[in-house]
Amino acid sequence: MGGRRGDKVPVVPAQDKRICGAICLCQLTLVLSSVALVYLIVAVYWPSHRAFNSGIEPVPVMCQTVNTSLSNNCEWVSCGEWCLTKSSGFCPQINVTTRRNGTLLTLHECNRLASFPCPKVTKHLY
Structure with missing residues (x-):
């Protein structure tokens, strides 16, 4: 004898929903990690690697x-x-x-000397 008309069998069992949710979470983590890795390589690692190996004193x-x-x-x-x-x-x-910095200069036969003071640093609090 069959069940009542109001009793419907769920299309997706609860256990399958949990498995599907876990798979989606893993895929989201994989995608975000891949994007972050590519961004860090292109925007952080390569420029800093070039700067460190450029021979700047x-x-x-x-x-x-x-x-x-x-x-x-x-x-x-x-x-x-x-x-x-x-x-x-x-x-x-x-x-x-x-x-x-700190090196002393000796100027010879200079007729056009100018002194330019640096502007003071001001802190802005926003």
């Missing part, structure tokens, strides 16, 4: 501008977006000499 130095020029076609630019883009048009080039 870790000791701070003072820069003095020697020459500035504006070119239309050049191989390198002094100011670029993240130093990743190659300029296709106007490009300022700044040539400098460097010296270690």
